[in-house]
Amino acid sequence: MRIATWNVNSAKQRMPRLLPWLEARRPDVVCLQETKLTDDAFTDLFTAPLAELGYEAAHHGLGGFNGVALLSRVGLGDVERNFAGQPDYLGATEGRAISATCAGIRVHSLYVPNGRTVGSDHYDYKLEWLGALAAAVKAGPAEVALCGDMNVAPADADVFDPAAYLGHTHVTEPERARIAAFGLVDVVRARWPEHERVFSYWDYRAGMFHQDLGMRIDLVLASQPVADRVAAAWVDRAARKGKAPSDHAPVIVDLDEARDGDIGPVVPPPSNPKRVGSTRLPQSRER
DNA sequence: ATGGTAGCCATGCTA
Numbered sequence: 001m002r003i004a005t006w007n008v009n010s011a012k013q014r015m016p017r018l019l020p021w022l023e024a025r026r027p028d029v030v031c032l033q034e035t036k037l038t039d040d041a042f043t044d045l046f047t048a049p050l051a052e053l054g055y056e057a058a059h060h061g062l063g064g065f066n067g068v069a070l071l072s073r074v075g076l077g078d079v080e081r082n083f084a085g086q087p088d089y090l091g092a093t094e095g096r097a098i099s100a101t102c103a104g105i106r107v108h109s110l111y112v113p114n115g116r117t118v119g120s121d122h123y124d125y126k127l128e129w130l131g132a133l134a135a136a137v138k139a140g141p142a143e144v145a146l147c148g149d150m151n152v153a154p155a156d157a158d159v160f161d162p163a164a165y166l167g168h169t170h171v172t173e174p175e176r177a178r179i180a181a182f183g184l185v186d187v188v189r190a191r192w193p194e195h196e197r198v199f200s201y202w203d204y205r206a207g208m209f210h211q212d213l214g215m216r217i218d219l220v221l222a223s224q225p226v227a228d229r230v231a232a233a234w235v236d237r238a239a240r241k242g243k244a245p246s247d248h249a250p251v252i253v254d255l256d257e258a259r260d261g262d263i264g265p266v267v268p269p270p271s272n273p274k275r276v277g278s279t280r281l282p283q284s285r286e287r
Numbered sequence: 288a289t290g291g292t293a294g295c296c297a298t299g300c301t302a
Contacts, residue, residue: 116302
């Protein structure tokens with residue numbers, strides 16, 4: 001069975017890339033984030049083309065920002081939008097979490113709050129959100145996979161230059177502690193423990209992708225019974241290339257049997273290696 | 288020293 005997760009940065013804009021990608025990779029279960037659609041708009045745009053490819057779908061979004069979805073060809077049972085104890089932001093519950101049972105595994109499609117700046121109310125919201133999710137998952141089924149844009153790089157090896165991220169979100173100890181506190185297996189890192197530059201996200205700005213200046217923030221966190229079945233785990237970097245890509249690449253995990261080979265996170269060296277370690281973050285505004 | 292992109296809905300905010 002193949003599980004994939006992809007922050008598509010607008011499902012509507014990504015439709016010309018998403019549908020051919022589904023045909024090419026044929027994942028059985030797909031977790032999407034940042035659909036930026038309402039449930040009605042997702043249904044109108046995607047129900048028919050997805051059915052043609054054999055997928056059932058469930059979506060949770062309010063339009064504009066956020067929005068998550070689950071697609072499955074192996075069943076989509078007990079769909080739950082949000083999770084027990086999920087915190088609100090500015091008085092509203094955002095479209096950041098949906099889960100369902102697919103072939104016996106409780107699969108969550110998650111879009112963790114960004115956190116914006118360390119110490120902001122959004123950062124506190126992010127930490128609270130992750131803590132509440134851990135409690136909800138602990139009370140749930142033993143066979144579980146948390147898939148999505150966690151907006152946390154679990155270790156320094158998961159960013160192009162730790163020095164560039166000093167004082168920024170995504171790499172702070174409290175964020176990393178909350179990822180670790182799930183007590184789940186980060187299956188891509190477990191499969192490729194020594195590899196550097198296994199990234200899943202590259203900022204659109206400043207040619208970051210072409211220099212391979214990225215981060216690994218899109219994760220599949222699996223409980224041990226699921227992790228024990230992993231036969232392949234990799235980032236589909238090709239989906240970040242070419243015309244009108246998302247700023248994230250999909251993460252693909254095969255259980256029981258590697259589908260089209262165990263494609264590793266083998267990436268070319270940056271086109272301008274001299275800049276590695278000396279490039280400022282695009283979002284950095286302080287001097 | 289700064290802006291660099293993309294997408295939303297609106298001409299600013301979010302990432």
